[in-house]
Amino acid sequence: MEQYSGTHRAFCVRAYYRNGNSIVTAQRLYRAEYRTRHAPSDDSIRKWIRMFENTGATVRIQNSGRPRSVRDEETIAEVEASVRQNPSLSIRKRSQALNIKKSSLHSILKKDLHLKAYKIQLVQELKDTDYANRLNFANEMLQRFNNILFSDEANFHLNGHVNKQNCRYWAVENPRRKHERPLHSPKVVVWAAMSAKGIIGPYFHEDQRGRAINVNSDRYCDMLRNFLVPELQEFAGFNSRTWFQQDGATCHTSNDSMEVVNELFPNKVISRRGNINWPPRSPDLSPLDYFAWGYLKSKVYQNNPTNLTQLKQNIRSEMAAYQQLCVNVLSPIFVPV
Incomplete structure (x- = not known):
């Protein structure tokens, strides 16, 4: 051996x-x-x-009885070295590995090493060519932002589940907090569009029984024709200068979908296969991604909805209050230069 x-x-x-x-x-x-x-x-x-x-x-590490409860210089140095080697290790596992009481370990991490718990934010991995493309796109969009209608879909689970919240990086992990979520929680699939002039939506992608369905090209085209067109006629921010943005999802960029989008917004489509190419791996360039969905999710679960009907009503109510918020959030930022 x-x-x-x-x-x-x-x-x-x-x-x-x-x-x-x-x-x-x-x-x-x-x-x-x-x-x-x-x-x-x-x-x-x-x-x-x-x-x-x-x-x-x-x-x-051979345990020599009960875990240590000391906070001397040697133990603090040992904990610091352990954290440097593996900052994502939990309190429990680090306590076992170092044979230190969890309470003592927590005190060392917080009081002696002055470490804190940080959530890991999961983002799209960018390739080398993406950085220049994103910068060029952002500079070009400064000329158009006040006239862009951004669109996107998001899933809202009944249990309030939001991805990206359950990862931690040391600093420290809170061993008392548990996230227990049932598998396959019911959800709604929401489409919306927003600009500095206000918001359109929500539109729920669902079947005749009110169950959430995945978005494909046919359903997307149906939504554009039967929901978006009537909404645009009432939307004060829509005019001949309006650009329409969508991401590069296949259901958005199929031949049929692009035909409908180009008919509604001739020569003013920001999308893969559009008049201006939407940078790949860049959902964070859309205000729906970096602001609206997160803000909405912070509101619609406050009264703990127990069924999808209540959840959808919460979404409708909160989005109805979005109109002035869109103006407040976007207008000061996206000023033509």
Whole structure:
């Protein structure tokens, strides 16, 4: 059986993470570092990585009785090193790995190391070419923002579930808080459009029984013709200078969908396959994504709706109050230059 010290194991784990999670590269660097023709096996490195991710250590720590409750300099330094190695490890697992009481560990993290709990925000991964494309697009849009009608869909689950909220990064994790969500919670699929002049919507994508359905090209075209067209006739912000924005979802950019969109907004479509190309992997450029949906979700669950009818009514009521809010939020920002 292979025997390697904690230092050797830690070197392999660091090399693995620093080089694109490559075991082969970690082995090559190990041979170079220790000037040996032999390196730990693939299975050994995988085992150390699993141990590190589960406990924050690469060797098993032998407990010597009850967990320690001290906050001396040596223990604080040990905790600091552990956090530096694995900042996302939970209180419970770090307590077990270091053989320190959870209460003492929490005090060290908060009072001695002055660390805090941060949520991880999940975002679209950008490619190298995206940065210049997004900058050029943003500069071009400054000339048009007051005349852009942004559109988007969002899911609202009855249980109030919002993605991106359950990840944590150390600083610290609150071990007392649990998020228990039933699987397959009922939901509604909402479409809306907004500009500096106000908001159009909501439109609920649902079948004849009121159940949420996935959006495809046929349903999208039906919504454009039978919902958006009448709404535009009453919308004060719609005129010959209005640009229509949609993201690059297939249901939005199919031949049939683009035909309807181009008919409604001739030569003024911001979209994949549109007159101005919407940058890929960039939902955050739309105010619906970076403001409206999050704000709406912070409001519609306040009275804890117990069925989809109540949830939809909450959405309608809150969006009805959006009109002046759109003006307040967008107009000061999107001023033509």
